[in-house]
Amino acid sequence: MAKHEHKLEIFRGYLKFKSNVQKIWGVLIFLSIVTAIEVALGILKPPILMNYFLGLKLINWIFIILTIVKAYYITWDFMHVRDEKPFLKNTIILPLLILIPFLLFILLWEGSYIFDVMLDGLKEWDFDIY
Amino acid sequence: MQASTLTKTKQKTWGGGGVKPLDAAYGKLMMWFFIVSDALTFSGFLVAYGFSRFKNIDSWPIADEVFHHFPFLHGVNAPMYYVALMTFILIFSSVTMVLAVDAGHNNDKNRVAFYMLLTIIGGAVFVGSQAWEWKNFIKGEYGAVEIQNGEILQFYDIKKDKRIPIDEFAILQSQERITHDDNVGIWYQSEVQLPEINLDEVMTGFNNDLNLTVRLEKLDETGHKIILSREEAEIKLSSATRVVKGANLIRNEYGNPLFADFFFFITGFHGFHVFSGVVINIIIFINVLLGTYERRGHYDMVEKVGLYWHFVDLVWVFVFTFFYLV
Structure with missing residues:
Protein backbone atom coordinates (compact mmCIF):
# COMPACT_ATOMS: atom_id res chain seq x y z
CA MET A 1 0.00 0.00 0.00
CA ALA A 2 1.51 3.22 -1.12
CA LYS A 3 -0.35 5.44 1.31
CA HIS A 4 1.54 4.17 4.35
CA GLU A 5 4.67 6.17 3.88
CA HIS A 6 6.93 6.54 6.88
CA LYS A 7 9.52 9.15 7.59
CA LEU A 8 12.54 7.00 8.22
CA GLU A 9 14.82 9.30 10.14
CA ILE A 10 15.16 10.23 13.79
CA PHE A 11 17.29 12.79 15.65
CA ARG A 12 16.46 15.40 12.96
CA GLY A 13 17.88 13.28 10.17
CA TYR A 14 21.07 12.38 11.98
CA LEU A 15 20.05 8.71 11.98
CA LYS A 16 18.43 7.32 8.84
CA PHE A 17 16.88 3.88 8.43
CA LYS A 18 16.29 1.79 5.34
CA SER A 19 12.90 0.38 6.33
CA ASN A 20 10.17 0.98 8.87
CA VAL A 21 10.97 -2.28 10.68
CA GLN A 22 14.57 -1.21 11.03
CA LYS A 23 13.48 2.13 12.45
CA ILE A 24 11.28 0.37 15.04
CA TRP A 25 14.22 -1.65 16.31
CA GLY A 26 16.40 1.44 16.30
CA VAL A 27 13.90 3.29 18.46
CA LEU A 28 13.66 0.29 20.81
CA ILE A 29 17.43 0.33 21.29
CA PHE A 30 17.32 4.06 22.00
CA LEU A 31 14.46 3.68 24.52
CA SER A 32 16.27 0.80 26.24
CA ILE A 33 19.41 2.91 26.59
CA VAL A 34 17.41 5.76 28.12
CA THR A 35 15.70 3.37 30.57
CA ALA A 36 19.07 1.85 31.48
CA ILE A 37 20.47 5.33 32.20
CA GLU A 38 17.46 6.09 34.41
CA VAL A 39 17.84 2.86 36.37
CA ALA A 40 21.59 3.32 36.74
CA LEU A 41 21.12 6.86 38.06
CA GLY A 42 18.36 5.66 40.38
CA ILE A 43 20.60 3.00 41.89
CA LEU A 44 23.87 4.96 42.04
CA LYS A 45 22.34 8.30 43.04
CA PRO A 46 25.48 10.40 42.37
CA PRO A 47 25.91 12.96 45.20
CA ILE A 48 26.50 15.83 42.73
CA LEU A 49 22.98 15.36 41.37
CA MET A 50 21.45 15.67 44.83
CA ASN A 51 21.67 19.46 44.76
CA TYR A 52 18.48 21.43 44.35
CA PHE A 53 17.65 23.35 41.23
CA LEU A 54 14.34 25.26 40.89
CA GLY A 55 12.77 23.40 43.81
CA LEU A 56 13.69 19.91 42.63
CA LYS A 57 16.80 17.78 42.89
CA LEU A 58 18.92 17.78 39.73
CA ILE A 59 18.53 14.02 39.47
CA ASN A 60 14.74 14.40 39.39
CA TRP A 61 15.00 16.98 36.61
CA ILE A 62 17.07 14.48 34.64
CA PHE A 63 14.48 11.74 35.25
CA ILE A 64 11.63 13.98 34.13
CA ILE A 65 13.45 15.16 31.01
CA LEU A 66 14.40 11.58 30.05
CA THR A 67 10.77 10.53 30.58
CA ILE A 68 9.56 13.24 28.23
CA VAL A 69 12.19 12.16 25.68
CA LYS A 70 10.87 8.58 25.92
CA ALA A 71 7.28 9.79 25.60
CA TYR A 72 8.26 11.75 22.49
CA TYR A 73 9.72 8.73 20.72
CA ILE A 74 6.84 6.44 21.72
CA THR A 75 4.22 8.84 20.32
CA TRP A 76 6.24 9.99 17.32
CA ASP A 77 7.53 6.63 16.10
CA PHE A 78 5.39 3.89 17.66
CA MET A 79 2.12 5.80 17.39
CA HIS A 80 3.18 7.24 14.00
CA VAL A 81 2.48 10.86 14.90
CA ARG A 82 5.58 11.69 12.85
CA ASP A 83 3.70 10.59 9.71
CA GLU A 84 0.46 12.46 10.43
CA LYS A 85 -0.65 15.77 8.97
CA PRO A 86 0.50 18.83 10.98
CA PHE A 87 -3.07 19.74 11.88
CA LEU A 88 -3.71 16.30 13.41
CA LYS A 89 -0.40 16.49 15.26
CA ASN A 90 -1.41 19.80 16.81
CA THR A 91 -4.92 18.57 17.62
CA ILE A 92 -3.41 15.80 19.69
CA ILE A 93 -0.39 17.51 21.21
CA LEU A 94 -1.48 21.09 21.90
CA PRO A 95 -4.31 20.39 24.40
CA LEU A 96 -1.97 18.19 26.41
CA LEU A 97 0.92 20.62 26.10
CA ILE A 98 -1.21 23.49 27.41
CA LEU A 99 -3.39 21.78 30.04
CA ILE A 100 -0.94 19.44 31.77
CA PRO A 101 1.74 22.02 32.69
CA PHE A 102 -1.04 24.37 33.84
CA LEU A 103 -2.56 21.72 36.13
CA LEU A 104 0.89 20.69 37.30
CA PHE A 105 1.87 24.23 38.17
CA ILE A 106 -1.23 25.20 40.16
CA LEU A 107 -1.46 21.96 42.15
CA LEU A 108 2.23 21.63 42.99
CA TRP A 109 2.35 25.27 43.99
CA GLU A 110 -0.70 24.77 46.20
CA GLY A 111 0.81 21.59 47.67
CA SER A 112 4.01 23.29 48.76
CA TYR A 113 2.00 26.25 50.10
CA ILE A 114 -0.02 23.89 52.31
CA PHE A 115 3.22 22.28 53.43
CA ASP A 116 4.51 25.69 54.56
CA VAL A 117 1.27 26.44 56.39
CA MET A 118 1.39 23.13 58.21
CA LEU A 119 5.02 23.75 59.11
CA ASP A 120 4.96 27.32 60.39
CA GLY A 121 1.40 28.56 60.23
CA LEU A 122 0.02 27.05 63.38
CA LYS A 123 1.35 26.32 66.80
CA GLU A 124 0.69 22.64 67.03
CA TRP A 125 -0.68 19.97 64.73
CA ASP A 126 0.58 17.03 66.67
CA PHE A 127 -1.54 16.58 69.80
CA ASP A 128 0.76 13.91 71.06
CA ILE A 129 2.36 13.73 74.46
CA TYR A 130 5.01 16.22 73.41
CA MET B 1 -31.06 13.96 -3.91
CA GLN B 2 -27.54 13.68 -2.75
CA ALA B 3 -28.05 10.18 -1.45
CA SER B 4 -26.70 8.80 -4.69
CA THR B 5 -23.25 10.08 -3.82
CA LEU B 6 -23.29 8.11 -0.57
CA THR B 7 -23.96 4.82 -2.30
CA LYS B 8 -20.83 5.28 -4.35
CA THR B 9 -18.49 4.85 -1.37
CA LYS B 10 -16.47 1.69 -1.75
CA GLN B 11 -16.50 0.41 1.80
CA LYS B 12 -19.27 0.33 4.34
CA THR B 13 -18.20 2.15 7.46
CA TRP B 14 -20.49 2.93 10.35
CA GLY B 15 -19.25 6.48 10.64
CA GLY B 16 -17.88 9.10 8.35
CA GLY B 17 -18.99 7.31 5.21
CA GLY B 18 -15.51 7.06 3.78
CA VAL B 19 -14.71 10.72 4.40
CA LYS B 20 -11.28 11.07 5.94
CA PRO B 21 -10.68 14.33 7.73
CA LEU B 22 -7.00 15.00 8.40
CA ASP B 23 -6.20 11.99 6.24
CA ALA B 24 -6.97 9.65 9.12
CA ALA B 25 -9.62 6.96 9.24
CA TYR B 26 -12.69 7.76 11.33
CA GLY B 27 -11.95 5.09 13.95
CA LYS B 28 -8.34 6.13 14.22
CA LEU B 29 -9.29 9.75 14.75
CA MET B 30 -11.76 8.79 17.49
CA MET B 31 -9.14 6.58 19.12
CA TRP B 32 -6.83 9.60 19.20
CA PHE B 33 -9.48 11.76 20.83
CA PHE B 34 -10.09 9.05 23.43
CA ILE B 35 -6.35 8.87 24.10
CA VAL B 36 -6.11 12.64 24.56
CA SER B 37 -8.92 12.60 27.14
CA ASP B 38 -7.51 9.53 28.88
CA ALA B 39 -4.09 11.17 28.99
CA LEU B 40 -5.68 14.11 30.78
CA THR B 41 -7.35 11.73 33.24
CA GLU B 141 8.01 -7.01 55.25
CA TYR B 142 9.18 -5.24 58.39
CA GLY B 143 6.01 -4.22 60.13
CA ALA B 144 5.65 -1.07 62.19
CA VAL B 145 3.73 0.49 65.04
CA GLU B 146 1.16 3.24 64.79
CA ILE B 147 0.96 5.78 67.62
CA GLN B 148 -1.90 7.91 68.80
CA ASN B 149 -1.38 10.80 66.39
CA GLY B 150 -1.33 8.44 63.39
CA GLU B 151 2.43 8.45 62.90
CA ILE B 152 4.10 5.23 61.80
CA LEU B 153 7.20 4.15 63.74
CA GLN B 154 9.55 1.62 62.17
CA PHE B 155 12.04 -0.35 64.24
CA TYR B 156 15.75 -0.01 63.91
CA ASP B 157 18.68 -1.95 65.36
CA ILE B 158 21.44 0.46 66.42
CA LYS B 159 24.05 -2.25 66.79
CA LYS B 160 23.51 -3.86 63.37
CA ASP B 161 22.74 -0.44 61.90
CA LYS B 162 19.74 -1.61 59.91
CA ARG B 163 16.00 -1.98 60.07
CA ILE B 164 14.65 -4.95 61.97
CA PRO B 165 11.37 -6.78 61.28
CA ILE B 166 8.99 -6.94 64.21
CA ASP B 167 8.78 -10.75 64.10
CA GLU B 168 12.52 -10.92 64.79
CA PHE B 169 12.43 -9.24 68.18
CA ALA B 170 8.83 -9.61 69.38
CA ILE B 171 8.43 -12.07 72.23
CA LEU B 172 5.41 -14.21 71.56
CA GLN B 173 3.14 -14.86 74.48
CA SER B 174 0.37 -17.34 74.68
CA GLN B 175 -2.89 -15.58 75.20
CA GLU B 176 -6.46 -16.51 75.57
CA ARG B 177 -8.72 -15.27 72.87
CA ILE B 178 -12.36 -14.77 73.71
CA THR B 179 -14.82 -14.89 70.84
CA HIS B 180 -16.83 -11.74 70.61
CA ASP B 181 -20.47 -12.73 70.40
CA ASP B 182 -23.41 -10.52 69.60
CA ASN B 183 -24.93 -10.99 73.04
CA VAL B 184 -21.92 -9.64 74.91
CA GLY B 185 -20.60 -6.13 74.59
CA ILE B 186 -21.89 -3.58 72.15
CA TRP B 187 -24.17 -4.88 69.42
CA TYR B 188 -22.60 -2.95 66.55
CA GLN B 189 -19.11 -4.17 67.26
CA SER B 190 -18.13 -7.28 65.43
CA GLU B 191 -15.20 -9.62 65.83
CA VAL B 192 -12.04 -8.09 64.35
CA GLN B 193 -9.12 -9.94 62.91
CA LEU B 194 -6.13 -10.00 65.25
CA PRO B 195 -2.65 -9.24 63.91
CA GLU B 196 -0.18 -12.12 63.90
CA ILE B 197 1.91 -10.26 66.44
CA ASN B 198 0.12 -7.99 68.84
CA LEU B 199 1.25 -4.76 70.41
CA ASP B 200 2.09 -6.30 73.81
CA GLU B 201 4.45 -8.79 72.21
CA VAL B 202 6.21 -6.09 70.20
CA MET B 203 6.53 -3.85 73.26
CA THR B 204 7.90 -6.67 75.44
CA GLY B 205 10.45 -7.49 72.76
CA PHE B 206 11.39 -3.83 72.43
CA ASN B 207 11.87 -3.38 76.17
CA ASN B 208 13.96 -6.54 76.30
CA ASP B 209 16.51 -5.54 73.68
CA LEU B 210 18.24 -2.23 74.46
CA ASN B 211 19.80 -2.00 70.98
CA LEU B 212 16.45 -1.23 69.43
CA THR B 213 15.11 2.18 68.59
CA VAL B 214 12.59 3.65 66.18
CA ARG B 215 12.73 5.43 62.88
CA LEU B 216 10.33 8.28 62.15
CA GLU B 217 8.44 9.06 58.96
CA LYS B 218 10.19 12.43 58.91
CA LEU B 219 13.21 12.95 56.70
CA ASP B 220 16.34 14.85 57.67
CA GLU B 221 18.10 17.37 55.38
CA THR B 222 19.89 14.63 53.44
CA GLY B 223 16.65 12.77 52.71
CA HIS B 224 17.12 9.93 55.18
CA LYS B 225 14.55 8.90 57.76
CA ILE B 226 15.29 10.30 61.23
CA ILE B 227 16.42 7.69 63.74
CA LEU B 228 15.61 8.51 67.35
CA SER B 229 17.72 7.81 70.40
CA ARG B 230 16.59 5.03 72.72
CA GLU B 231 15.13 7.47 75.29
CA GLU B 232 13.17 9.45 72.70
CA ALA B 233 11.95 6.19 71.18
CA GLU B 234 10.59 5.01 74.52
CA ILE B 235 8.63 8.23 74.98
CA LYS B 236 7.22 8.01 71.44
CA LEU B 237 6.28 4.37 71.85
CA SER B 238 4.38 5.00 75.07
CA SER B 239 1.42 6.17 72.97
CA ALA B 240 1.52 3.21 70.57
CA THR B 241 -1.94 2.05 69.56
CA ARG B 242 -1.50 -0.84 67.15
CA VAL B 243 0.83 -2.98 65.10
CA VAL B 244 0.76 -2.33 61.35
CA LYS B 245 1.92 -4.98 58.90
CA GLY B 246 1.78 -4.47 55.17
CA ALA B 247 -0.53 -2.01 53.49
CA ASN B 248 -4.20 -1.33 52.95
CA LEU B 249 -6.21 1.77 52.09
CA ILE B 250 -6.38 2.95 55.72
CA ARG B 251 -2.83 2.51 56.98
CA ASN B 252 0.45 1.04 55.85
CA GLU B 253 3.80 0.22 57.40
CA TYR B 254 5.70 2.43 54.94
CA GLY B 255 4.39 5.73 56.27
CA ASN B 256 1.79 8.14 54.95
CA PRO B 257 -1.53 6.38 54.12
CA LEU B 258 -1.83 8.56 50.98
Missing part, protein backbone atom coordinates in the same frame (compact mmCIF):
# COMPACT_ATOMS: atom_id res chain seq x y z
CA PHE B 42 -4.04 10.10 34.05
CA SER B 43 -2.29 13.44 34.37
CA GLY B 44 -5.02 14.48 36.81
CA PHE B 45 -4.23 11.44 38.95
CA LEU B 46 -0.48 11.89 38.76
CA VAL B 47 -0.72 15.59 39.53
CA ALA B 48 -2.93 14.79 42.54
CA TYR B 49 -0.19 12.41 43.66
CA GLY B 50 2.33 15.22 43.21
CA PHE B 51 0.12 17.56 45.23
CA SER B 52 -0.04 15.15 48.18
CA ARG B 53 3.64 14.52 47.93
CA PHE B 54 4.54 18.21 47.96
CA LYS B 55 2.18 18.65 50.89
CA ASN B 56 4.08 15.97 52.84
CA ILE B 57 7.47 16.58 51.27
CA ASP B 58 9.39 16.04 54.51
CA SER B 59 7.83 12.68 55.39
CA TRP B 60 7.06 10.85 52.14
CA PRO B 61 8.07 7.15 52.05
CA ILE B 62 11.26 6.35 50.12
CA ALA B 63 10.34 4.22 47.08
CA ASP B 64 13.63 2.28 47.13
CA GLU B 65 12.83 0.98 50.60
CA VAL B 66 9.33 -0.07 49.63
CA PHE B 67 9.92 -1.75 46.27
CA HIS B 68 13.06 -3.83 46.52
CA HIS B 69 11.89 -7.37 45.77
CA PHE B 70 12.96 -9.51 42.85
CA PRO B 71 11.47 -12.92 41.98
CA PHE B 72 13.49 -15.89 43.27
CA LEU B 73 15.90 -13.61 45.11
CA HIS B 74 14.33 -13.64 48.52
CA GLY B 75 15.89 -11.29 51.05
CA VAL B 76 18.15 -9.66 48.46
CA ASN B 77 17.88 -5.90 48.43
CA ALA B 78 17.29 -5.13 44.75
CA PRO B 79 15.54 -1.79 44.42
CA MET B 80 14.31 -0.76 40.97
CA TYR B 81 15.48 -3.81 39.06
CA TYR B 82 12.06 -5.44 38.98
CA VAL B 83 10.17 -2.35 37.85
CA ALA B 84 12.89 -1.68 35.30
CA LEU B 85 12.29 -5.20 33.97
CA MET B 86 8.53 -4.58 33.90
CA THR B 87 9.11 -1.33 32.00
CA PHE B 88 11.26 -3.16 29.51
CA ILE B 89 8.64 -5.89 29.04
CA LEU B 90 5.98 -3.28 28.31
CA ILE B 91 8.20 -1.32 25.90
CA PHE B 92 9.05 -4.57 24.15
CA SER B 93 5.39 -5.52 23.79
CA SER B 94 4.89 -2.05 22.32
CA VAL B 95 7.55 -2.87 19.75
CA THR B 96 5.90 -6.16 18.78
CA MET B 97 2.63 -4.24 18.46
CA VAL B 98 4.13 -1.69 16.09
CA LEU B 99 5.69 -4.55 14.12
CA ALA B 100 2.21 -6.10 13.86
CA VAL B 101 0.86 -2.79 12.53
CA ASP B 102 3.70 -2.66 10.04
CA ALA B 103 3.00 -6.23 8.90
CA GLY B 104 -0.66 -5.22 8.58
CA HIS B 105 0.32 -2.47 6.13
CA ASN B 106 1.91 -5.18 4.01
CA ASN B 107 -1.21 -7.38 4.40
CA ASP B 108 0.92 -10.17 5.83
CA LYS B 109 -1.60 -12.13 7.88
CA ASN B 110 0.80 -14.62 9.47
CA ARG B 111 3.22 -12.01 10.70
CA VAL B 112 0.40 -9.85 12.07
CA ALA B 113 -0.89 -12.86 14.01
CA PHE B 114 2.58 -13.78 15.28
CA TYR B 115 3.39 -10.27 16.55
CA MET B 116 -0.09 -9.86 18.04
CA LEU B 117 0.47 -13.08 19.99
CA LEU B 118 3.81 -11.79 21.32
CA THR B 119 2.11 -8.54 22.34
CA ILE B 120 -0.61 -10.42 24.22
CA ILE B 121 1.99 -12.50 26.04
CA GLY B 122 3.99 -9.38 26.95
CA GLY B 123 0.87 -7.70 28.30
CA ALA B 124 -0.11 -10.74 30.33
CA VAL B 125 3.40 -10.99 31.82
CA PHE B 126 3.21 -7.32 32.75
CA VAL B 127 -0.18 -7.65 34.50
CA GLY B 128 1.16 -10.71 36.35
CA SER B 129 4.24 -8.76 37.47
CA GLN B 130 2.05 -5.94 38.65
CA ALA B 131 0.00 -8.43 40.70
CA TRP B 132 3.19 -9.77 42.28
CA GLU B 133 4.28 -6.23 43.11
CA TRP B 134 0.91 -5.60 44.78
CA LYS B 135 1.20 -8.83 46.75
CA ASN B 136 4.58 -7.78 48.18
CA PHE B 137 3.27 -4.33 48.93
CA ILE B 138 0.14 -5.59 50.72
CA LYS B 139 1.97 -8.30 52.64
CA GLY B 140 4.69 -5.98 53.88
CA PHE B 259 1.25 6.84 49.56
CA ALA B 260 -0.51 3.46 49.52
CA ASP B 261 -3.80 5.01 48.38
CA PHE B 262 -2.23 6.61 45.34
CA PHE B 263 -0.16 3.52 44.63
CA PHE B 264 -3.22 1.29 44.63
CA PHE B 265 -5.32 3.75 42.68
CA ILE B 266 -2.90 4.79 39.96
CA THR B 267 -1.16 1.46 39.33
CA GLY B 268 -4.54 -0.23 39.66
CA PHE B 269 -6.12 2.08 37.09
CA HIS B 270 -3.15 1.56 34.80
CA GLY B 271 -3.24 -2.21 35.38
CA PHE B 272 -6.91 -2.17 34.44
CA HIS B 273 -5.99 -0.41 31.21
CA VAL B 274 -3.36 -3.06 30.49
CA PHE B 275 -5.87 -5.80 31.26
CA SER B 276 -8.52 -4.35 28.95
CA GLY B 277 -5.79 -3.83 26.34
CA VAL B 278 -4.92 -7.52 26.53
CA VAL B 279 -8.60 -8.47 26.17
CA ILE B 280 -9.04 -6.18 23.14
CA ASN B 281 -5.81 -7.53 21.64
CA ILE B 282 -7.10 -11.08 22.03
CA ILE B 283 -10.33 -10.17 20.22
CA ILE B 284 -8.40 -8.57 17.35
CA PHE B 285 -5.98 -11.52 17.32
CA ILE B 286 -8.87 -13.95 16.86
CA ASN B 287 -10.25 -11.75 14.08
CA VAL B 288 -6.84 -11.79 12.38
CA LEU B 289 -6.75 -15.59 12.59
CA LEU B 290 -10.28 -15.82 11.18
CA GLY B 291 -9.17 -13.67 8.26
CA THR B 292 -11.67 -10.88 8.92
CA TYR B 293 -9.21 -8.12 8.03
CA GLU B 294 -7.76 -10.00 5.08
CA ARG B 295 -11.26 -10.10 3.57
CA ARG B 296 -11.76 -6.44 4.47
CA GLY B 297 -8.59 -5.60 2.62
CA HIS B 298 -6.90 -3.58 5.33
CA TYR B 299 -5.66 -4.01 8.89
CA ASP B 300 -6.84 -0.66 10.25
CA MET B 301 -8.27 -2.30 13.38
CA VAL B 302 -4.81 -3.56 14.32
CA GLU B 303 -3.54 -0.01 13.99
CA LYS B 304 -6.31 1.31 16.26
CA VAL B 305 -5.71 -1.17 19.09
CA GLY B 306 -2.02 -0.55 18.52
CA LEU B 307 -2.55 3.12 19.34
CA TYR B 308 -4.31 2.17 22.57
CA TRP B 309 -1.57 -0.28 23.48
CA HIS B 310 1.19 2.27 22.94
CA PHE B 311 -0.74 4.73 25.06
CA VAL B 312 -0.81 2.22 27.93
CA ASP B 313 2.96 1.88 27.55
CA LEU B 314 3.31 5.66 27.51
CA VAL B 315 1.37 6.04 30.76
CA TRP B 316 3.56 3.41 32.41
CA VAL B 317 6.67 5.40 31.47
CA PHE B 318 5.28 8.28 33.55
CA VAL B 319 4.04 6.10 36.42
CA PHE B 320 7.48 4.48 36.55
CA THR B 321 9.19 7.87 36.79
CA PHE B 322 6.94 9.40 39.42
CA PHE B 323 6.39 6.37 41.64
CA TYR B 324 9.77 4.67 41.52
CA LEU B 325 12.43 7.12 40.37
CA VAL B 326 11.65 10.63 41.55
